[in-house]
Amino acid sequence: MSGTILLAHGGGGQLTDELLEQVVRPRLGNPLLDAQLDSGMIPLPDGTRLALTTDSYVVQPWEFPGGNIGRLAVCGTVNDLAVCGAKVLGLGLSLILAEGLEKAGLERVMDAVAQAAKQANVRIITGDTKVVGRGAADGLYITTCGIGLVPAGVDLSPMNVRQGDVLLINGPIGEHGLAVMMARQMPQMVCPLQSDSAPLNGLMEALLAAAPLTRFARDATRGGVAGLCADLAKASGKRIVLREADVPVTAATRRAAEVLGIDVLEVANEGKLVAVVAAEQAEAALGAMRSQCWGKGAAIIGQVGAAGGICEMVTNMGGRRIVQKPYGEQLPRIC
Amino acid sequence: MSERPTDLWLDRLRRAAAAVARPLAFMEICGTHTMAAFRCGLRALLPDSVRLISGPGCPVCVTAPGDIDLILQAAQKPDVVLCTYGDMLRVGGIDGDSLEQRRADGADVRIIYSTLDAVDLAEKSPQKQVVLAAVGFETTTPATAAAVLQAQRRGLKNFSILASHKRVMPALEALLAEGDVSVQGLMCPGHVSIILGAGVYRPLAQRYRMPCVVAGFEPLQMMQTLALLAEMNQQGQARVDNIYAPLVREQGNQAALRLTERVFEPCDAEWRGLGKIGQSGLRLAAEFEQYDAAARLGLSRREGGEPPGCRCGQVIKGKQTPDQCPLFATVCTPTRPIGPCMVSGEGTCAAWFKYGRATAAGEAS
Numbered sequence: 001m002s003g004t005i006l007l008a009h010g011g012g013g014q015l016t017d018e019l020l021e022q023v024v025r026p027r028l029g030n031p032l033l034d035a036q037l038d039s040g041m042i043p044l045p046d047g048t049r050l051a052l053t054t055d056s057y058v059v060q061p062w063e064f065p066g067g068n069i070g071r072l073a074v075c076g077t078v079n080d081l082a083v084c085g086a087k088v089l090g091l092g093l094s095l096i097l098a099e100g101l102e103k104a105g106l107e108r109v110m111d112a113v114a115q116a117a118k119q120a121n122v123r124i125i126t127g128d129t130k131v132v133g134r135g136a137a138d139g140l141y142i143t144t145c146g147i148g149l150v151p152a153g154v155d156l157s158p159m160n161v162r163q164g165d166v167l168l169i170n171g172p173i174g175e176h177g178l179a180v181m182m183a184r185q186m187p188q189m190v191c192p193l194q195s196d197s198a199p200l201n202g203l204m205e206a207l208l209a210a211a212p213l214t215r216f217a218r219d220a221t222r223g224g225v226a227g228l229c230a231d232l233a234k235a236s237g238k239r240i241v242l243r244e245a246d247v248p249v250t251a252a253t254r255r256a257a258e259v260l261g262i263d264v265l266e267v268a269n270e271g272k273l274v275a276v277v278a279a280e281q282a283e284a285a286l287g288a289m290r291s292q293c294w295g296k297g298a299a300i301i302g303q304v305g306a307a308g309g310i311c312e313m314v315t316n317m318g319g320r321r322i323v324q325k326p327y328g329e330q331l332p333r334i335c
Numbered sequence: 336m337s338e339r340p341t342d343l344w345l346d347r348l349r350r351a352a353a354a355v356a357r358p359l360a361f362m363e364i365c366g367t368h369t370m371a372a373f374r375c376g377l378r379a380l381l382p383d384s385v386r387l388i389s390g391p392g393c394p395v396c397v398t399a400p401g402d403i404d405l406i407l408q409a410a411q412k413p414d415v416v417l418c419t420y421g422d423m424l425r426v427g428g429i430d431g432d433s434l435e436q437r438r439a440d441g442a443d444v445r446i447i448y449s450t451l452d453a454v455d456l457a458e459k460s461p462q463k464q465v466v467l468a469a470v471g472f473e474t475t476t477p478a479t480a481a482a483v484l485q486a487q488r489r490g491l492k493n494f495s496i497l498a499s500h501k502r503v504m505p506a507l508e509a510l511l512a513e514g515d516v517s518v519q520g521l522m523c524p525g526h527v528s529i530i531l532g533a534g535v536y537r538p539l540a541q542r543y544r545m546p547c548v549v550a551g552f553e554p555l556q557m558m559q560t561l562a563l564l565a566e567m568n569q570q571g572q573a574r575v576d577n578i579y580a581p582l583v584r585e586q587g588n589q590a591a592l593r594l595t596e597r598v599f600e601p602c603d604a605e606w607r608g609l610g611k612i613g614q615s616g617l618r619l620a621a622e623f624e625q626y627d628a629a630a631r632l633g634l635s636r637r638e639g640g641e642p643p644g645c646r647c648g649q650v651i652k653g654k655q656t657p658d659q660c661p662l663f664a665t666v667c668t669p670t671r672p673i674g675p676c677m678v679s680g681e682g683t684c685a686a687w688f689k690y691g692r693a694t695a696a697g698e699a700s
Contacts, residue, residue, distance in 0.1 A: 004439040014670045185448050260448075261421075263374070317341040317554040319376020321690040327669045 008328030012222025012268075015328040036235070037157070038080040038218060039148070047152035051086035053077060057142040063108065064183045066176075066194030067270075069142055070109035074116035074124075075197045075270055076221065077146040082201040083217040083273055085156045085208060086148030090125035091117070094143040099134040109140065120199030154208065158235035160215040165304040166282040167240070168275045170203060170289045171196070171297035172248040173225050177267035178256040185260065192252045198271030203292040210288030213278035220272045223326055226265040228274050229302075229311040230325040239308030242323065244315045247301045265313075266326040276304065344558040345380055351565035352382045360386045360517060361564050362653055364507065365524030366393030366681025367552055373690035375554040385561065388653040389686075391506050391609060392524055394471040395422045395679035396651055399605040400639035402499040403428040406468045408634045409497060410434060410442040415632070416460065418453035419468040420475075421446045426678040429639030450482035457486065457494035466628045469498045474526040476500045476617060477591035480598035483619070483626050495628035498617065501604060503527050504535055505615035511543045516653050520546040520564030522557070525579050532587025533577040540573045549577040598623055607641070607675060608648030647674035650683050657684040664688060 008015045025034070032040045039051035055076050062069040074091065081088050093113065097106065117124060179193040200219065208214055216236075220228045225247070233240040249264055257264040271294055277285040282300060289295035311323040352359060363369055369389045372378065378387060391397050407428045410417040417434070424435045424446065438444040443463075447453055450467060457465035469479040479496060486494040503524065510516055523536055528549045536547040546567035550560040556578055563576050577583055595617070604616020619627050629636070641648060645667070646660035657663045657676065667673040669685055676682035 004436070006435055006439045008435065018670065185446075313376070315374070315376035315554070317339060317345075317375050317377070317380065317558065319379040321373055321376045321379070324689050 006328075011326070011328030013227060013326040013328040017325075035157075037084055039084045039086060039146075041084065041150065049150040051081050051084050051148040051150055052145070053080040054143065054145040055080060057144070058138075059180060060138060061180075061183055062139045063105070064195055065179045065191070067197045068109055068112050069140065070112035071116045072195075072197050072270055073142040073144050074113055074120060074122075075199045076219075077144040078120045078122060078199040078201050079219040079270075079273065081146050081148035082199075082204040083156070083219050084148070084150060085154035085204070085217075086150045087205070088120065088122045088146060088148045088201055090123055090147055092126040092145040093124050094128040095130070096137055096141040096143070097129065097131045098137040098139055099131055101140055106140065116197075116199060120201055122199075122201070156214065156216050158216050158232050161232065161236040161238055161276050161304050162215070162278070163238065163304055163306055164279050165215055165276050166279055166300050167229070167242070167302040167304070168277060168282070168285055168289060169220070169225070169248065169299060169301050170200070170272055170292075170295040172250045172253060173220065173269055173272055174249060174253045174257060174264040174267040176270040177224070178253055178260070178262075178264070181260055181262070182256055191256060193256055196269055196271035198294040200271065200273055200294055203289060203295050204273070206288045206292055207275060207285055211277045211281035211285035213281045214285065215276045215278065217273050217275040220269045220274055222268050224264075224266040224268055225272075225274060225301075226263070226311075226323045227325045229323055232274075232276070233309055233311040236304070237307055237309050239305035240302060240311040240323075241305050242302035242311065242313045244313055246299055248297050248299050265323065274301075279303075340555050341558045344555070344562040348385065348558065348562040348565050349382050351562065351569045352385050354569045355384075355565065358384050358386065359519045359565060359568055360388055361520040361522060361561060362388050362390045362516075362518045363522040364390040364392040364503065365522075365527065366396070366679065367526065368522055368524065368550070368557065369393070369683055369686050370681050371552040371554075372557060373686040375557070376690075377554065377557055381561070385565065387522075387561070388518070388656070389650070389683040390653050391510065391606065391651045392472070392503070392527075393651075393676070393679050393681040393683070394475070394501065395426050396647065396675040396682050397501060397506075397606045397608065398426070398470050398499050398675070399607050400427075400429045400641070401605065401636050402470075402497075404430075404637050404639060405497055405629055405634050407432055407434065407437060409466045409468070409628055409632055410437045410444055412464070412632050414462065415464045415466055416443045416445060416456060417466050417468060418445050418447045418456065420470070422679045422681070423468055423470060425672065426675050427642070427672070429637055431642065450478045451485060454482050454485045454489070454491065454494055457491050458489060461493060463493060464632065465494050466632070467494070467496045469496045469500060472501055472503050472524075472527050473530040473595070476599065477530065477588075477594045480594040483598050483623055484594070486626060487623070495626045495631045496619075497628045498599070498619065499604070500599065500617040501606065502601065502615050502617065504531070504539075505612050506606060506609060507539065509609065509612045509615070510652060511539070511545065518545070518653070519568050520548070522560045522564070523547050523549040523575075525549065525551045525583070528577075528579065528583045528587070530588045530591050532585050533575055533580075533583050534585045534587070536575045540575050544573045546573050547575040549575070549579050549583050551579045551582070606651075608651035642673045645674040647676045647684070650674075650676050657687040660684070
């Protein structure tokens with residue numbers, strides 16, 4: 001590993017993995033951390049488990065079409081708990097503000113926090129505020145923590161995934177990442193894309209009620225569906241097969257991805273999760289997702305094959321290609 | 336299985352390939368074709384006797400180490416803001432260093448989408464020297480030319496470029512004239528042809544009896560191209576078919592070509608893997624010499640070799656496939672790229688690694 005941290009080390013791709021494996025895990029490793037779930041799980045005597053998660057938000061620009069950093073912080077934290085099967089008990093919110101930030105901007109962020117918390121039916125129960133000198137931070141950063149309770153008998157993990165299971169997603173992919181990238185790279189362009197950031201705890205509850213044989217779920221944030229499925233293949237040791245024709249992508253998203261030269265499968269989402277469900281409950285799971293306001297565009301996008309440890313995509317033209325975890329930073333192509 | 340639009344052309348490709356009864360190798364010249372072909376899983380569908388090989392059409396990959404080194408030198412100068420296209424960020428120079436690393440070390444490196452963003456930046460930051468690292472083929476050259484003309488119009492003294500723009504046709508000509516690359520047809524680059532026009536391939540097709548199809552990047556167009564190339568081989572013809580009309584006209588985009596001619600003049604250029612090719616590069620015309628960043632910043636060009644063991648040169652010529660390189664997927668990976676073909680999103684090695692590598696290995700599991 002080279003001597004300095006690159007931007008790509010924070011991209012949630014292969015370089016992030018490398019940083020964790022070389023620097024963090026050797027020093028801090030323990031069975032709860034090593035499970036590598038979206039939340040750490042603390043077993044309680046009554047068979048339930050406490051789920052604890054933490055996350056930092058540094059998105060630029062911090063206001064973008066469809067939301068801002070405050071909405072993102074609440075949704076992202078709620079979703080990290082929800083995909084572990086946890087019922088959210090409460091959130092903590094830590095603000096790092098840059099000197100010179102306009103108060104009105106902070107008010108908009110807090111309004112978004114309040115609105116998202118209301119939609120998720122969760123409360124912010126603790127927090128902290130720090131201010132750093134001008135130039136030490138870009139606008140504002142938010143760090144969150146979240147705590148939830150996983151009912152006894154609910155155990156979502158890549159290890160539970162079996163051959164024949166199906167993969168579902170709750171709607172069209174790529175909207176958050178592309179909306180932010182378009183706002184960052186081409187602010188002069190009128191772009192219909194909006195961030196999809198949404199709290200998915202209600203949807204997860206409906207899914208688990210309708211399909212108790214849900215094996216695993218994860219929100220497809222950094223690294224996108226590609227990163228999620230490549231990780232799932234690796235962690236489960238199974239071959240994951242996606243069908244390109246079935247992965248929902250809106251026309252606007254597809255065009256934005258083409259303009260920026262980016263593979264939409266690798267783009268971050270903030271309101272999408274992939275769930276793996278036993279085949280016999282696939283239709284029930286799909287119906288449950290579609291009954292929810294954040295799941296109207298749900299679809300079955302692939303299935304779990306035999307052993308293999310890789311993710312593969314059957315393309316629209318009937319060819320096949322490998323789906324890999326992105327490297328890190330998404331770099332637009334020259335032409 | 337329902338009929339897909341590509342199935343018709345796949346069927347024609349299969350029939351023509353069977354009728355020809357000898358192996359056919361077609362070259363896609365453009366890096367975007369390379370990536371698109373992998374992304375849609377094209378190779379997995381080809382008949383055994385048909386091979387698709389990648390040509391020298393990734394602008395990052397063919398940029399000589401010495402040119403990358405100049406860009407890195409510029410980024411290190413105080414008060415320089417270096418503007419570049421995203422792909423260039425990770426490509427290694429002579430010492431294996433990259434802009435990504437320089438940025439982490441404090442250099443001001445900005446990824447741009449439009450060359451005019453660099454001109455605007457120069458106007459807004461008079462205390463900085465804004466340098467545009469300009470690489471690419473005929474598609475991107477007019478945009479660089481437009482930026483230089485804008486800088487002139489706005490009277491900017493703090494905007495300059497490091498140009499290593501390349502011309503596709505001299506390289507293609509050199510590759511075919513060399514005669515050691517066996518190709519039975521060309522998938523001509525869609526974007527470049529929008530600028531150059533389909534007409535430029537006609538003399539080439541005639542001289543080398545080379546079937547050519549100018550194609551876009553949709554799976555249907557690529558499959559159709561392969562079928563048409565195979566059929567031309569079957570019929571003993573060497574036509575130039577343009578299936579990317581009306582975007583690609585016979586005469587190309589004259590306005591863009593004039594823009595390039597106004598600002599640049601052809602010169603010999605060094606290509607990674609191909610060496611020096613006469614008249615295959617572009618340098619600023621005398622009137623615009625003041626926009627040359629190398630002169631303005633006092634940079635001196637160093638000559639550098641390829642990384643030891645790297646076969647990118649052979650890959651760029653289509654003489655070897657990435658998996659024939661001893662470094663491929665062992666020490667050279669997208670996370671730790673050694674050769675430029677692994678760095679660029681359009682690079683052949685990156686495409687093989689990203690979309691194709693485990694297909695062969697994966698079948699065993």
